[in-house]
Amino acid sequence: xxxxxxxxxxxxxxxxxxxxxxxxxxxxxxxxxxxxxxxxxxxxxxxxxxxxxxxxxxxxxxxxxxxxxxxxxxxxxxxxxxxxxxxxxxxxxxxxxxxxxxxxxxxxxxxxxxxxxxxxxxxxxxxxxxxxxxxxxxxxxxxxxxxxxxxxxxxxxxxxxxxxxxxxxxxxxxxxxxxxxxxxxxxxxxxxxxxxxxxxxxxxxxxxxxxxxxxxxxxxxxxxxxxxxxxxxxxxxxxxxxxxxxxxxxxxxxxxxxxxxxxxxxxxxxxxxxxxxxxxxxxxxxxxxxxxxxxxxxxxxxxxxxxxxxxxxxxxxxxxxxxxxxxxxxxxxxxxxxxxxxxxxxxxxxxxxxxxxxxxxxxxxxxxxxxxxxxxxxxxxxxxxxxxxxxxxxxxxxxxxxxxxxxxxxxxxxxxxxxxxxxxxxxxxxxxxxxxxxxxxxxxxxxxxxxxxxxxxxxxxxxxxxxxxxxxxxxxxxxxxxxxxxxxxxxxxxxxxxxxxxxxxxxxxxxxxxxxxxxxxxxxxxxxxxxxxxxxxxxxxxxxxxxxxxxxxxxxxxxxxxxxxxxxxxxxxxxxxxxxxxxxxxxxxxxxxxxxxxxxxxxxxxxxxxxxxxxxxxxxxxxxxxxxxxxxxxxxxxxxxxxxxxxxxxxxxxxxxxxxxxxxxxxxxxxxxxxxxxxxxxxxxxxxxxxxxxxxxxxxxxxxxxxxxxxxxxxxxxxxxxxxxxxxxxxxxxxxxxxxxxxxxxxxxxxxxxxxxxxxxxxxxxxxxxxxxxxxxxxxxxxxxxxxxxxxxxxxxxxxxxxxxxxxxxxxxxxxxxxxxxxxxxxxxxxxxxxxxxxxxxxxxxxxxxxxxxxxxxxxxxxxxxxxxxxxxxx
DNA sequence: TACCCCACGC
DNA sequence: GACGTACGTGGGGTAC
Numbered sequence: 001x002x003x004x005x006x007x008x009x010x011x012x013x014x015x016x017x018x019x020x021x022x023x024x025x026x027x028x029x030x031x032x033x034x035x036x037x038x039x040x041x042x043x044x045x046x047x048x049x050x051x052x053x054x055x056x057x058x059x060x061x062x063x064x065x066x067x068x069x070x071x072x073x074x075x076x077x078x079x080x081x082x083x084x085x086x087x088x089x090x091x092x093x094x095x096x097x098x099x100x101x102x103x104x105x106x107x108x109x110x111x112x113x114x115x116x117x118x119x120x121x122x123x124x125x126x127x128x129x130x131x132x133x134x135x136x137x138x139x140x141x142x143x144x145x146x147x148x149x150x151x152x153x154x155x156x157x158x159x160x161x162x163x164x165x166x167x168x169x170x171x172x173x174x175x176x177x178x179x180x181x182x183x184x185x186x187x188x189x190x191x192x193x194x195x196x197x198x199x200x201x202x203x204x205x206x207x208x209x210x211x212x213x214x215x216x217x218x219x220x221x222x223x224x225x226x227x228x229x230x231x232x233x234x235x236x237x238x239x240x241x242x243x244x245x246x247x248x249x250x251x252x253x254x255x256x257x258x259x260x261x262x263x264x265x266x267x268x269x270x271x272x273x274x275x276x277x278x279x280x281x282x283x284x285x286x287x288x289x290x291x292x293x294x295x296x297x298x299x300x301x302x303x304x305x306x307x308x309x310x311x312x313x314x315x316x317x318x319x320x321x322x323x324x325x326x327x328x329x330x331x332x333x334x335x336x337x338x339x340x341x342x343x344x345x346x347x348x349x350x351x352x353x354x355x356x357x358x359x360x361x362x363x364x365x366x367x368x369x370x371x372x373x374x375x376x377x378x379x380x381x382x383x384x385x386x387x388x389x390x391x392x393x394x395x396x397x398x399x400x401x402x403x404x405x406x407x408x409x410x411x412x413x414x415x416x417x418x419x420x421x422x423x424x425x426x427x428x429x430x431x432x433x434x435x436x437x438x439x440x441x442x443x444x445x446x447x448x449x450x451x452x453x454x455x456x457x458x459x460x461x462x463x464x465x466x467x468x469x470x471x472x473x474x475x476x477x478x479x480x481x482x483x484x485x486x487x488x489x490x491x492x493x494x495x496x497x498x499x500x501x502x503x504x505x506x507x508x509x510x511x512x513x514x515x516x517x518x519x520x521x522x523x524x525x526x527x528x529x530x531x532x533x534x535x536x537x538x539x540x541x542x543x544x545x546x547x548x549x550x551x552x553x554x555x556x557x558x559x560x561x562x563x564x565x566x567x568x569x570x571x572x573x574x575x576x577x578x579x580x581x582x583x584x585x586x587x588x589x590x591x592x593x594x595x596x597x598x599x600x601x602x603x604x605x606x607x608x609x610x611x612x613x614x615x616x617x618x619x620x621x622x623x624x625x626x627x628x629x630x631x632x633x634x635x636x637x638x639x640x641x642x643x644x645x646x647x648x649x650x651x652x653x654x655x656x657x658x659x660x661x662x663x664x665x666x667x668x669x670x671x672x673x674x675x676x677x678x679x680x681x682x683x684x685x686x687x688x689x690x691x692x693x694x695x696x697x698x699x700x701x702x703x704x705x706x707x708x709x710x711x712x713x714x715x716x717x718x719x720x721x722x723x724x725x726x727x728x729x730x731x732x733x734x735x736x737x738x739x740x741x742x743x744x745x746x747x748x749x750x751x752x753x754x755x756x757x758x759x760x761x762x763x764x765x766x767x768x769x770x771x772x773x774x775x776x777x778x779x780x781x782x783x784x785x786x787x788x789x790x791x792x793x794x795x796x797x798x799x800x801x802x803x804x805x806x807x808x809x810x811x812x813x814x815x816x817x818x819x820x821x822x823x824x825x826x827x828x829x830x831x832x833x834x835x836x837x838x839x840x841x842x843x844x845x846x847x848x849x850x851x852x853x854x855x856x857x858x859x860x861x862x863x864x865x866x867x868x869x870x871x872x873x874x875x
Numbered sequence: 876t877a878c879c880c881c882a883c884g885c
Numbered sequence: 886g887a888c889g890t891a892c893g894t895g896g897g898g899t900a901c
Binding site: 431528530531549550551552554555556557577578581582585586614621623624625626627628632657712713796827828829830 | 876878879880881882883884885
């Protein structure tokens with residue numbers, strides 16, 4: 001049975017505002033109406049357990065009723081600003097709860113509610129209307145109940161036909177007749193003077209409707225009343241009209257769209273935190289609430305010896321590893337859920353079973369996992385091949401909405417309205433306390449997880465298909481996770497002795513520098529402490545303070561650069577910082593994670609994290625190995641092929657983002673520039689400064705490059721001003737000139753923002769999505785940020801799509817051609833391979849071919865490639 | 876342990 | 886006008 005709750009947003013907000021004292025949070029934002037609204041909402045959800053919900057708001061000042069009666073709602077007190085400023089927060093709240101809200105010019109919330117309640121009634125849904133306004137009672141029927149606030153906000157009364165009859169002695173449809181007669185001072189509906197509730201009801205009991213009353217005025221008892229009725233005939237009819245809810249509002253919603261149930265708990269909690277609704281935060285915070293929730297009984301078997309019957313497919317599969325870093329990690333246990341049953345399989349039982357191992361590697365046996373790469377890699381380390389992965393809930397969740405910061409199964413389950421399960425953290429503990437629990441606890445938790453995966457697979461795929469993201473999911477990200485898993489498992493070989501030698505060299509130079517700096521300062525202090533450094537520079541040495549941070553003086557590189565002239569010590573400090581970074585992050589950091597026996601580093605690529613679709617790399621991050629300064633670049637000499645005589649081959653896309661921009665914006669000038677393989681920064685300089693190629697100075701090119709950079713990364717005028725060392729105004733002018741030079745780009749920027757506002761999201765070439773709810777934010781910064789994101793994400797995201805596609809195709813090609821070459825790393829626009837000497841020539845041909853033809857754009861894609869003995873030499 | 880500052884890559 | 890402004894990861898310091 002479907003149950004629809006329709007809430008009169010304005011009415012409830014007003015009630016809440018006046019019922020509660022003016023609360024505000026520490027930022028001075030008033031929150032009492034939001035708070036009241038929230039408690040009301042939660043109560044309704046909890047008590048009514050609706051399947052569908054909608055909150056309607058009044059839009060604007062005038063409605064069609066003003067045409068009938070100019071004075072409609074006249075004389076009303078203006079909404080207090082303390083209340084109006086809370087409406088955007090209420091909208092935000094509803095969005096966080098994934099509750100549809102709706103408002104429409106010319107119509108009141110009542111009319112929207114009326115229309116939808118009639119609609120739902122036709123479908124025989126149960127409808128509850130929530131408001132503080134008695135007018136709504138006219139909607140009551142066999143299917144529709146109206147819940148009116150009594151005192152305060154959570155004190156309510158449900159009206160059905162019987163209660164209306166009991167209270168008023170009339171039918172719901174007569175409510176409008178009652179209003180017509182008695183009027184409504186709050187809406188400035190006149191009614192008939194001298195007629196109040198009592199008289200109105202008496203008349204209606206006798207005559208039924210206003211029309212009948214007026215037609216039979218002669219039969220009305222009381223001389224005065226007769227007179228009043230005759231005199232105010234028109235007014236009474238008009239009043240009835242005004243009180244009548246219009247139930248044919250044109251709306252573009254379907255009832256199905258009002259579905260309620262899946263929402264982002266994180267968003268809700270973070271909004272509650274922002275609003276300082278402490279009690280609600282406690283109630284909602286994931287760990288707590290999930291742990292407290294009663295879990296439904298779920299039966300399962302613990303497998304003692306793997307048999308055929310345990311291995312039906314398709315099967316949801318959990319390969320549990322507690323360590324965040326799954327490389328060479330212990331498996332805590334397995335769970336399988338399929339149509340034949342639910343099973344927990346202890347690690348050893350599974351791994352020593354030939355049946356299980358054969359099943360795992362059988363491509364035709366379909367497996368559904370959460371984080372397939374994790375499962376594949378961890379089993380790979382145990383020499384168990386996992387094939388036939390047919391569904392990855394992690395990837396599905398990420399593609400549907402990358403903005404969720406957690407893809408913990410319990411979070412996904414909550415969001416998607418699946419059976420709730422405990423968060424891993426609640427079962428395993430966190431930090432130092434994290435450990436494998438008792439077997440029965442573990443077994444049940446794993447089975448529950450597999451069960452959720454099993455439950456959600458179809459629905460997630462449906463959603464992906466609806467979004468036209470199924471191909472992206474199935475043909476790109478899923479195969480890519482296998483490719484990435486292989487890259488991670490393969491690892492990159494490092495020359496550990498060379499790293500250590502560089503470290504020793506750095507250490508001694510750092511000691512030298514430290515001595516110099518302390519001498520210059522006249523005091524011994526920790527140079528790595530921004531606090532101590534700030535005190536030395538700005539208090540002891542009295543250097544001018546350029547910038548402050550929240551906690552003290554800023555000592556960032558750009559600040560220090562500005563002080564370089566003022567004191568000799570600054571150069572040394574900058575150098576110290578540079579070498580210190582190299583030593584701690586890159587030398588010590590890399591040595592720490594290099595496997596002793598194999599001298600290899602196994603990073604993990606996070607495929608479900610960035611908002612744009614790029615990958616990220618952790619433990620260690622191999623996507624930020626130094627290159628720009630020679631000193632740091634030398635680190636790359638330590639990255640070597642894993643086999644004697646092999647080469648490192650690096651292939652990078654040239655200006656892929658700007659090529660993508662040229663394509664998306666269909667900008668002829670840019671397209672031509674790329675077709676002619678021009679230097680794009682020089683070309684930009686020519687166009688922006690209106691000079692010929694010969695007249696482009698290095699300064700102009702540098703500026704043009706910075707602007708192009710800004711376009712690609714979506715930086716603001718402020719960001720551009722920082723990178724060019726100019727004022728914000730100048731930077732803004734610069735951007736303006738750029739856009740004037742490339743009108744199609746300017747047009748694209750406008751169009752994409754408009755489109756994003758309409759759709760609520762932007763997409764890439766391969767339909768990757770990013771939702772941008774802040775585009776309608778009342779906060780200038782949030783909105784501007786969302787606008788830049790709207791412009792930038794399709795560019796960066798499409799570039800990510802392209803290289804991902806190239807990776808998947810490259811893996812296929814290597815296999816087909818039976819090549820020994822291996823893909824090792826991806827650095828956003830660059831692929832790193834290790835290649836046996838006899839394959840170098842072939843790879844130098846194949847790699848660019850695959851990369852350049854990954855997709856077809858209006859401009860050619862260009863790949864630069866080179867090979868060398870180390871990563872350093874592949875330049 | 877959580878946060879800040881700083882710095883590396885794209 | 887809006888006062889904070891590409892995306893990531895990681896190391897070191899510091900306050901709790």
